[in-house]
Amino acid sequence: xxxxxxxxxxxxxxxxxxxxxxxxxxxxxxxxxxxxxxxxxxxxxxxxxxxxxxxxxxxxxxxxxxxxxxxxxxxxxxxxxxxxxxxxxxxxxxxxxxxxxxxxxxxxxxxxxxxxxxxxxxxxxxxxxxxxxxxxxxxxxxxxxxxxxxxxxxxxxxxxxxxxxxxxxxxxxxxxxxxxxxxxxxxxxxxxxxxxxxxxxxxxxxxxxxxxxxxxxxxxxxxxxxxxxxxxxxxxxxxxxxxxxxxxxxxxxxxxxxxxxx
Ligand code: UGY
Ligand code: MN
Numbered sequence: 001x002x003x004x005x006x007x008x009x010x011x012x013x014x015x016x017x018x019x020x021x022x023x024x025x026x027x028x029x030x031x032x033x034x035x036x037x038x039x040x041x042x043x044x045x046x047x048x049x050x051x052x053x054x055x056x057x058x059x060x061x062x063x064x065x066x067x068x069x070x071x072x073x074x075x076x077x078x079x080x081x082x083x084x085x086x087x088x089x090x091x092x093x094x095x096x097x098x099x100x101x102x103x104x105x106x107x108x109x110x111x112x113x114x115x116x117x118x119x120x121x122x123x124x125x126x127x128x129x130x131x132x133x134x135x136x137x138x139x140x141x142x143x144x145x146x147x148x149x150x151x152x153x154x155x156x157x158x159x160x161x162x163x164x165x166x167x168x169x170x171x172x173x174x175x176x177x178x179x180x181x182x183x184x185x186x187x188x189x190x191x192x193x194x195x196x197x198x199x200x201x202x203x204x205x206x207x208x209x210x211x212x213x214x215x216x217x218x219x220x221x222x223x224x225x226x227x228x229x230x231x232x233x234x235x236x237x238x239x240x241x242x243x244x245x246x247x248x249x250x251x252x253x254x255x256x257x258x259x260x261x262x
Contacts, residue, residue, distance in 0.1 A: 002032035003046065004226065018222065024056030026216045026235045031226030034063065041074030044121075051204045051230040059134035059180075059253060061204040063228070066092060066121035066129065075116030082136045082144065083117050084110045084182055086170075086251050088208060090127025093120040094148075103129075106151035108170055108182070112136070112144040130206045130251055134180065137258050142177040151184060164188035176257045186249035187212065187241035196238040200260060203231040203252045210248030212241040223248075 002008065018030045034048040039062065046065040051057035075097075077083035085094060086108040093100050094109045095118045101109060111117050113136035121127045136144070149170065156166040168184040187210070196215055211224045215238045216231065223229065223239070229250075231237050241248035 002034060003036045004031050004034055025232045027055055027230040028221055029228040041072045044070035050228045055230055056232055057202060057204060057230055059132055059204060062131040063206060064129050064131055066127040068121060068124050070121040072119040075118055077111060077133055078116045079114055080135055081133050082113050084132040086130045088128040088130060090125055091123045092127045092129060093122055101148045108149055110147040110171055112146060132253055137179040139176055144177040147171055159185060160194050164191035178256065179258055180253055180255045182251060182253050184249060184251050186247045188247050189241050189243050192240040193238035196236050198234055198236050200233055201255045202233055203254055205229045205250040205252035207250045210241055210246045211243040212239050212248040214239045
């Protein structure tokens with residue numbers, strides 16, 4: 001059920017959901033519970049707000065379907081804000097108002113603080129994309145810069161030495177100008193984390209494919225493609241991939257390169 005698969009209205013059985021919301025700690029937002037929001041600037045789009053400060057996140061995430069002719073001429077991001085977009089499927093023109101890049105499936109763009117992103121879907125098909133925005137945390141003597149890329153151009157690494165778990169780092173990992181990174185983790189069926197992580201950083205993860213079980217604060221919950229997971233600071237986390245053939249993979253953000261302060 002839900003707007004993402006156009007199954008709304010009367011249903012035969014009981015209302016039920018896999019959603020879990022523990023504000024500030026973690027949340028699982030299954031795809032069938034997402035609702036279509038209005039976000040100023042996004043025209044001809046079906047957009048759903050995922051994590052936000054209201055959930056306890058230091059960032060906001062969105063999943064957006066840009067219908068043919070969709071655009072954003074108001075701009076996404078801007079003063080004090082850094083932005084990121086990952087195209088899951090379709091084609092999207094991303095620009096700063098002058099220079100533009102056409103992103104296709106697996107394509108992404110990071111714009112540093114104060115640079116607005118503008119969008120246009122000039123194709124005749126729907127484009128689905130995952131978006132992120134966050135207040136940039138500056139560090140004296142260092143600056144982030146614009147990054148345009150595609151997952152297919154990056155050689156993934158075996159995550160912590162495991163053959164069946166691959167990691168793509170979408171942004172530079174050796175530049176302190178970046179206060180966050182975006183990654184893709186992909187687990188073949190049967191693959192898993194090597195341990196249950198507990199760490200300072202937050203994540204917002206959108207599941208691109210597969211099925212599995214995710215450990216959130218030591219509860220194992222089933223997850224699948226199209227679900228969204230928010231993991232707040234220190235929340236215990238790990239997953240096992242299940243299913244047949246298709247890896248469990250997700251694109252996710254992680255704050256980085258800053259002193260937590262006292
Ligand atoms: O980068 C990470 O912390 C990642 N391994 N976390 C996660 O997948 N939940
Ligand atoms: Mn983690």
